[in-house]
Amino acid sequence: MRKLHNWDDWRDYFRFWQDSIGLDRKELRDFDFDIKFGDPEESAIEFGHYRGQRKWPTLMHIPDQRIRDALMNLIIYQGDTEFASVEQQRDLLLNPPSDYDMQTIMRVMCEEMRHGWQMSYLLCEYFGDEGRREAAKLLERSALEGQRLLGSFNEIVDNWMDFFTYAQFIDRDGKFQLKMLSTSAFEPLALSMGPMLKEESFHLGTGNNGLLRIIKAGRIPPEMMQKFFNKWVPTALDLFGTDASSSAHWAYVWGLKGRFDERENALEADMGALNEVSRGLYRDECVRLVQRMNRYIPDPDRHLYIPHMKFNRRIGQYAHQCHDVDGNELSSERYEQYLATVTPSKTEYTQLKNLMKDGDWIEHRAMKN
Numbered sequence: 001m002r003k004l005h006n007w008d009d010w011r012d013y014f015r016f017w018q019d020s021i022g023l024d025r026k027e028l029r030d031f032d033f034d035i036k037f038g039d040p041e042e043s044a045i046e047f048g049h050y051r052g053q054r055k056w057p058t059l060m061h062i063p064d065q066r067i068r069d070a071l072m073n074l075i076i077y078q079g080d081t082e083f084a085s086v087e088q089q090r091d092l093l094l095n096p097p098s099d100y101d102m103q104t105i106m107r108v109m110c111e112e113m114r115h116g117w118q119m120s121y122l123l124c125e126y127f128g129d130e131g132r133r134e135a136a137k138l139l140e141r142s143a144l145e146g147q148r149l150l151g152s153f154n155e156i157v158d159n160w161m162d163f164f165t166y167a168q169f170i171d172r173d174g175k176f177q178l179k180m181l182s183t184s185a186f187e188p189l190a191l192s193m194g195p196m197l198k199e200e201s202f203h204l205g206t207g208n209n210g211l212l213r214i215i216k217a218g219r220i221p222p223e224m225m226q227k228f229f230n231k232w233v234p235t236a237l238d239l240f241g242t243d244a245s246s247s248a249h250w251a252y253v254w255g256l257k258g259r260f261d262e263r264e265n266a267l268e269a270d271m272g273a274l275n276e277v278s279r280g281l282y283r284d285e286c287v288r289l290v291q292r293m294n295r296y297i298p299d300p301d302r303h304l305y306i307p308h309m310k311f312n313r314r315i316g317q318y319a320h321q322c323h324d325v326d327g328n329e330l331s332s333e334r335y336e337q338y339l340a341t342v343t344p345s346k347t348e349y350t351q352l353k354n355l356m357k358d359g360d361w362i363e364h365r366a367m368k369n
Contacts, residue, residue: 002136002140003133003136004124004132004133004135004136005132006124006132007121007124007125009132010120010124010132010135010136013136013139014033014113014117014120014139015029016139017083017139018113021086021087021090021144022090023086023090023109025093025106027106027110028106028109028110028113031110031113031114033113033114033117034114035117035118035121036114036118036192036195036196037188037191037192037194037195038191038192038193038194038195039191039194040055040187040190040191041182041190041194042055042183042190043055045185045255046183046185046255046258046262046263047183047252047255047258047262047269048185048252048253048254048255048256049253049254049255050063050185050254050255051255055184055185055186055187055190056185056186056187057187057188058126059126059127062186064254066250066254067254067256068127070247070250070251070254070256071184071186071189071256072123072127072130072131072134074181074184074189074251074256074257075119075122075123075189076119076123076134076137076138076149077149077150078115078119078177078178078181079115079116079119079120079123079135079138080138080141080148080149080150080153081148081149081150081153081174082112082113082115082116082119083112083113083116083138083139083141084141084143084148084150084153084154085109085112085143085153085166085170085171086109086112086113086116087142087143087144088143088153088155088156088157088166089105089108089109089157089163089166090109091157092105092157092159092160092163093105093106095160095356096160097160097356097359097361097362098359098362098364098365098367099367100365100366100367100368101160101210101365103367103368104206105163107202108167108202108203108206111199111200111202111203112203114199115196115199115200116138118192118195118196119138119192120135120138122188122189122192123135123138125188126188150238150239151235151238151239151314151315152170152173152232152235152236152238152239155231155232155235158349159349159352159353159356160210160356160362161214161220161224161225161228161352162228162231162232163207163210164206164207164210164211164214165207165211165225165228165229165231165232166207166232167203167204167206167207167208167210168204168207168208168210168211168289169207169229169232169233169236169286170232170235170236170239171200171203171204171207172204172207172236172282172285172286173236173239173240173282174200174203175197175200175201175204176240176260176278176281176282177239178193178196178197178200179193179197179260180257180258180259180260180262180278181193181257182194182197182258183257183258183262183263184255184256184257184258185254185255185256186256208289210362211225211293212293212296212363213362213363213365214361214362214363215293215296215297216296216363217360217361217362217363219355219358219360219361219362220352220355220361221302222297222302222303222304223302224344224348224351224352225304226304226305226342227342227343227344227348228344229290229304229305229306229307230307230311230312230325230342230343231343231344233286233306233307234307234311234312234313234314235314236282236286237279237282237283237309237313237316238313238314238315238316240275240276240278240279240282241275241315241316242275242315242316243273243275243276243316243317244272244273244275244276245274245275248274248275249271249272249274252269252271252274253271259274259277259278260278260281260282261281275316279309283306283309286306287305287306290304290305290306305325307325308323308324308325308326308327309327310323310327311323311324311325311327312339312343322334322335323335324338324342325342
């Protein structure tokens, strides 16, 4: 592991990381990777044991080492996802369906790198030598080698269908996580979230609009699209963490991470089900989005859907259990055969690659000025 002595060292290491994964386009190198803080929305801690006290501007203001450790862990995980997504998406630069899509993917990747840059700055600036070590590790773990901290970020983004589905569902989880951190008692983290959420909204729009463009073009069957939903949605559900999580419990007690609707929800938090509630809100939002997409698919028998919460999960109470997309239990022997029929196969990846050789598989969009 490279030893970093200061923030300037990390920035040099970032450029080395860009080189190592082949990001040599001028537009990616010249992007302004600024540190951005939004305007404060609340000056006092909003929930938990320290509610009503002033938010903590530095690490020295945090009253307990356990809280500092938990805070650093939250920042590490957030930063890890940002750099991982760039690694996953880098090959899309080689085959964009249009100049518009090239412009879009470069903006998405630049903003994800900026989010990782922001989290790395917090680690280097506020957490001393340990923070600098962890900031270096953000650039050393690799999604391409399956080393990232969360499962979704070790999956393969093979093509533009993968990307649009990823942006729709995985980046949407990102919106949930960023909003939950926006109420954090650690002021520099809370103030980081506003600019990140604004940028994240573009990523979500890219995914949703991309899927709509595919539907409107009518070349890729909804049945094939559904298999990519089945691939990505369970991993997105896993990103909310384990059920009855003690980490989520203490993050709330210590004021580090609120609920998704913290500022709108006047009810007391269910401390034993924080992750489950967030997961349910996320799934409900995804269901509504897919229902709107189905307006462009005339045949109701071919409508897209969000698979059941129990399907193909790796984290939580349904982890490694055998359920179909409707939540019905299957035998382990039947499940493996079933799974192969409802997720993308090698044959379908090949079929999709052939379809994408022609530009009419997706609705055309003009280049933005």
